[in-house]
Amino acid sequence: xxxKVSVSPTSLIDQIVVPGDVVLDLSNxxxxxxxxxxxxxxxxxAISAMRAGKFSYSKPNKxxxxxxxxxxxxxxxxxxxxxxxxxxxxxxxxxxxxxxxxLLPGLAFEGATRRSIPKFEACTLLYLRVVKTNIGxxxxxxxxxxxxxxxxxxxxxxxxxxxxxxxxxxxLLSSPTCPVLEALGKKLSFEIATGLNGRVWxxxxxxxxxxxxxxxxxxxxxxxxxxxxxxxxxxxxxxxx
Amino acid sequence: xxxVNPEGLRLDGRRFNEMRQIVxxxxxxxxxxxxxxxxxxxxxxxxxxxxxxxxQNKSQQKNGHALVMCEYSMAHxxxxxxxxxxNDRRSTELSLVIRQTMEACILTEVLPHSQIDIFLQVLQxxxxxxxxxxxxATLALADAGIPMRDLAVSCSAGYLNSTPLLDLNYVEDSAGxxxxxxxxxxxxxxxxxxxxDAKLPMETFETVxxxxxxxxxxxxxxxxxxxxxxxKQLEYRxxx
Amino acid sequence: MxxxxxxxxxxxxxxSKFVETALQxxxxxxxxxxxxxxxxxxxxxxxxxSSEVQLGHTHVMGFVTAQLVQPYKDRPNEGSLSxxxxxxxxxxxxxxxxxxxxxxxxxxxxxxxxxRESRAVDTESLCVLAGKKVWSVRIDLHILDNxxxxxxxxxxxxxxxxxxxxxxxxxxxxxxxxxxxxxxLEEREPVPLIIHHLPIAFTFGxxxxxxIVVMDPTYIEEEVMCGRMTVTVNANGDICAIQKPGEExxxxxxxxxxxxxxxxxxxxxxxxxxEEVEAYNREKSLQKVKRHPxxxxxxxxxxxxxxxxxxxxxEDEAIAAEISREYVERLNLSSxxxxxxxEQEAVAASPGNFKGGPSNWDPYTEAMxxxxxxxxxxxxxxxxxxxxxxxxxxxxxxxxxEVTGDLEMKDTAETTKHKxxxxxxxxxxxxxxxxKNKSS
Numbered sequence: 014x015x016x017k018v019s020v021s022p023t024s025l026i027d028q029i030v031v032p033g034d035v036v037l038d039l040s041n042x043x044x045x046x047x048x049x050x051x052x053x054x055x056x057x058x059a060i061s062a063m064r065a066g067k068f069s070y071s072k073p074n075k076x077x078x079x080x081x082x083x084x085x086x087x088x089x090x091x092x093x094x095x096x097x098x099x100x101x102x103x104x105x106x107x108x109x110x111x112x113x114x115x116l117l118p119g120l121a122f123e124g125a126t127r128r129s130i131p132k133f134e135a136c137t138l139l140y141l142r143v144v145k146t147n148i149g150x151x152x153x154x155x156x157x158x159x160x161x162x163x164x165x166x167x168x169x170x171x172x173x174x175x176x177x178x179x180x181x182x183x184x185l186l187s188s189p190t191c192p193v194l195e196a197l198g199k200k201l202s203f204e205i206a207t208g209l210n211g212r213v214w215x216x217x218x219x220x221x222x223x224x225x226x227x228x229x230x231x232x233x234x235x236x237x238x239x240x241x242x243x244x245x246x247x248x249x250x251x252x253x254x
Numbered sequence: 255x256x257x258v259n260p261e262g263l264r265l266d267g268r269r270f271n272e273m274r275q276i277v278x279x280x281x282x283x284x285x286x287x288x289x290x291x292x293x294x295x296x297x298x299x300x301x302x303x304x305x306x307x308x309x310q311n312k313s314q315q316k317n318g319h320a321l322v323m324c325e326y327s328m329a330h331x332x333x334x335x336x337x338x339x340x341n342d343r344r345s346t347e348l349s350l351v352i353r354q355t356m357e358a359c360i361l362t363e364v365l366p367h368s369q370i371d372i373f374l375q376v377l378q379x380x381x382x383x384x385x386x387x388x389x390x391a392t393l394a395l396a397d398a399g400i401p402m403r404d405l406a407v408s409c410s411a412g413y414l415n416s417t418p419l420l421d422l423n424y425v426e427d428s429a430g431x432x433x434x435x436x437x438x439x440x441x442x443x444x445x446x447x448x449x450x451d452a453k454l455p456m457e458t459f460e461t462v463x464x465x466x467x468x469x470x471x472x473x474x475x476x477x478x479x480x481x482x483x484x485x486k487q488l489e490y491r492x493x494x
Numbered sequence: 495m496x497x498x499x500x501x502x503x504x505x506x507x508x509x510s511k512f513v514e515t516a517l518q519x520x521x522x523x524x525x526x527x528x529x530x531x532x533x534x535x536x537x538x539x540x541x542x543x544s545s546e547v548q549l550g551h552t553h554v555m556g557f558v559t560a561q562l563v564q565p566y567k568d569r570p571n572e573g574s575l576s577x578x579x580x581x582x583x584x585x586x587x588x589x590x591x592x593x594x595x596x597x598x599x600x601x602x603x604x605x606x607x608x609x610r611e612s613r614a615v616d617t618e619s620l621c622v623l624a625g626k627k628v629w630s631v632r633i634d635l636h637i638l639d640n641x642x643x644x645x646x647x648x649x650x651x652x653x654x655x656x657x658x659x660x661x662x663x664x665x666x667x668x669x670x671x672x673x674x675x676x677x678x679l680e681e682r683e684p685v686p687l688i689i690h691h692l693p694i695a696f697t698f699g700x701x702x703x704x705x706i707v708v709m710d711p712t713y714i715e716e717e718v719m720c721g722r723m724t725v726t727v728n729a730n731g732d733i734c735a736i737q738k739p740g741e742e743x744x745x746x747x748x749x750x751x752x753x754x755x756x757x758x759x760x761x762x763x764x765x766x767x768x769e770e771v772e773a774y775n776r777e778k779s780l781q782k783v784k785r786h787p788x789x790x791x792x793x794x795x796x797x798x799x800x801x802x803x804x805x806x807x808x809e810d811e812a813i814a815a816e817i818s819r820e821y822v823e824r825l826n827l828s829s830x831x832x833x834x835x836x837e838q839e840a841v842a843a844s845p846g847n848f849k850g851g852p853s854n855w856d857p858y859t860e861a862m863x864x865x866x867x868x869x870x871x872x873x874x875x876x877x878x879x880x881x882x883x884x885x886x887x888x889x890x891x892x893x894x895x896e897v898t899g900d901l902e903m904k905d906t907a908e909t910t911k912h913k914x915x916x917x918x919x920x921x922x923x924x925x926x927x928x929x930k931n932k933s934s
Contacts, residue, residue: 138506172508173508220516355741443746
């Protein structure tokens with residue numbers, strides 16, 4: 014998905030685009046290699062948007078459309094929260110909010126052998142990594158990192174899981190730490206696991222903290238940084254009464 | 255209209271807290287795994303239970319629990335004027351309510367991956383059909399040997415002429431007064447089913463509710479007797 | 495099979511466990527207390543008897559309609575009330591299109607019992623002709639979004655819709671004195687239903703073997719809870735219906751506790767509903783008053799459209815012209831002043847205008863004239879062109895205004911056909927100017 018082009022990127026950067034908008038014209042961008050991210054499509058010389066969102070650019074040559082959805086399109090190396098649906102033919106069927114059920118081989122865990130496949134009952138929550146996303150096949154997941162170590166992956170015990178949008182989960186993972194988490198972190202101690210598929214898991218010693226964190230995160234979707242801080246303060250004040 | 259005369263007798267000669275005669279028998283359908291007939295005065299219900307057996311529709315399977323299905327129907331000849339044949343909303347609701355009541359007393363968790371079907375047919379309707387159905391279903395389930403935590407029993411009570419009345423018949427039921435149906439698990443002393451309509455002040459409701467609960471306990475006694483009798487008979491037969 | 499599995503919404507073990515543990519320390523996932531209600535918003539539609547209720551994320555629409563039907567044989571002098579529910583597949587992934595499922599039927603029955611068996615709506619006043627014609631009121635409840643506790647939201651939607659519903663007035667008359675005449679909304683003020691009391695449903699969820707009670711459960715809590723009970727009460731402390739459809743048994747004391755909670759809550763909810771309905775009624779009556787000044791506006795566009803249609807008509811035009819001529823002449827009879835106030839006259843002649851009739855009603859009367867004018871235009875093209883020129887001289891400003899002026903002019907031109915052409919033009923200009931002043 015690259016072509017030779019020139020001329021500086023268009024003024025559409027950081028603008029809101031809707032499906033069908035032509036965002037880049039390759040005919041006047043020669044001698045340039047560009048990389049297209051999600052939400053963009055090449056149609057001969059024109060690059061057009063497939064999704065509504067903010068057209069973004071990062072140096073040197075990456076373009077994508079920033080958007081937020083409730084559904085998730087799997088991409089390799091994404092970290093996701095999946096729910097076990099079933100176990101069939103050595104594979105766990107895992108729901109990751111994607112277009113297809115994802116498969117998790119029973120052997121894709123650290124130290125798993127034919128004899129010691131971990132047992133997860135249906136509706137178990139797992140923190141996983143997307144390994145393969147071939148078109149026409151169910152996506153494949155893994156419970157280990159690239160080097161075969163369990164590291165952070167595996168089943169999540171206790172805590173509370175809630176569903177948000179992909180945009181919000183990306184915001185939570187962004188660095189520097191997003192204001193809502195920063196504000197919460199000053200007052201409360203909690204564990205959080207964010208899947209890029211819009212699922213967030215929170216755990217803390219007291220159920221009260223879990224509820225505050227979960228609601229604060231859900232509320233922060235449409236708020237600016239300052240608003241987020243105020244919202245968190247209000248929420249904490251309300252609960253402490 | 256006067257539903258309770260000055261002497262305190264009802265239209266059919268009962269007192270306010272008197273129930274109609276109960277006749278119950280188990281094992282009346284030979285092909286079914288469990289069955290029972292339950293009569294309460296002129297109300298007569300037959301129940302048949304099949305199962306536990308393999309789940310027919312896999313997609314309905316529930317995790318770690320047996321699947322309970324219930325089908326309630328009213329025979330065309332059960333009421334005075336012939337009923338229009340239709341899968342009406344009342345039957346759908348009653349099937350749901352009876353199923354959930356029976357689920358409360360069946361130990362569904364000891365029979366995962368299996369299905370229990372309860373079929374109920376009202377042969378004669380003279381008020382209190384849903385109570386009779388629950389009582390019949392309990393007997394049939396016990397007859398089928400399905401593990402239960404308690405015997406779910408049910409009884410109704412109403413309020414007419416400012417008197418709480420136990421076990422309404424059809425005439426009393428259609429008089430437009432309140433009608434409270436209670437289903438309890440007698441040994442656990444818990445209320446599983448409670449349905450009520452028409453307007454009643456809070457305090458009156460409490461007395462009617464208490465009366466219906468008393469009725470349930472009386473029925474529970476009767477149901478026990480029937481089951482004990484039946485079990486004894488089986489013992490004799492084995493011994494002989 | 496795979497599709498079913500994939501599209502089913504499921505709760506993780508973590509969630510269900512957390513909901514229960516949090517409840518043990520009297521906390522709910524959305525931060526509410528055990529007996530707190532979610533935010534209730536009631537909105538009304540443009541038409542009579544439509545409501546939209548939002549309870550947290552739950553969204554239900556209610557719509558009431560009425561129809562004259564033959565009464566049931568056993569109740570010859572009572573109207574009927576029926577409830578229909580629609581669980582749209584858009585509201586929840588588990589709702590399937592097609593026939594209403596068990597939960598849809600049960601929801602309808604709970605609301606039905608609460609409203610009907612407690613005689614909340616006076617059905618006897620719905621009788622028009624005993625044994626022959628009664629009003630059959632139908633409540634449609636559409637679930638648009640399922641955020642949990644559909645019963646309460648649907649019940650409030652039904653009440654709000656019933657309270658704002660107006661049925662057309664009707665009288666018994668005709669030759670045999672057995673005919674029912676329905677008066678359209680324009681003719682007579684429509685009649686509200688008689689509602690004796692408001693039965694309000696409160697749903698409780700039971701957790702932890704019936705030891706923990708929660709009011710107004712969300713969809714997550716509904717998935718976890720082991721039992722449910724809906725209590726319908728009114729503000730007078732009467733219990734109108736109870737539905738605890740089996741499931742986990744609870745102690746009697748818990749049930750009585752729920753009943754008391756519900757009746758203590760009923761007054762507050764009744765107040766919210768009544769206030770919203772009153773606000774809506776006030777707005778509605780204000781709208782009726784406001785209609786006057788805005789009348790001129792639709793007229794501007796109205797005739798233009800009709801003119802186009804007028805072109806197509808040819809034979810009928812002559813007849814129409816005759817009729818309109820007569821009509822306008824009548825108005826013109828006395829003096830020129832009268833003519834200038836013709837607009838008001840025309841409005842006054844059609845009392846329906848003020849009664850919430852469609853706004854194009856008035857233009858229609860006017861249109862009649864215009865059509866006929868057209869006919870006259872066709873025959874006397876010269877005079878028309880003249881008039882236009884004059885008008886242009888008078889004010890070569892707003893195009894739209896000009897067009898209307900044109901039409902009006904034709905109007906008057908028509909009326910004074912028998913008199914002189916010059917007169918017509920003057921007259922034509924006058925009212926136009928007047929109107930301009932009015933609108934500015």
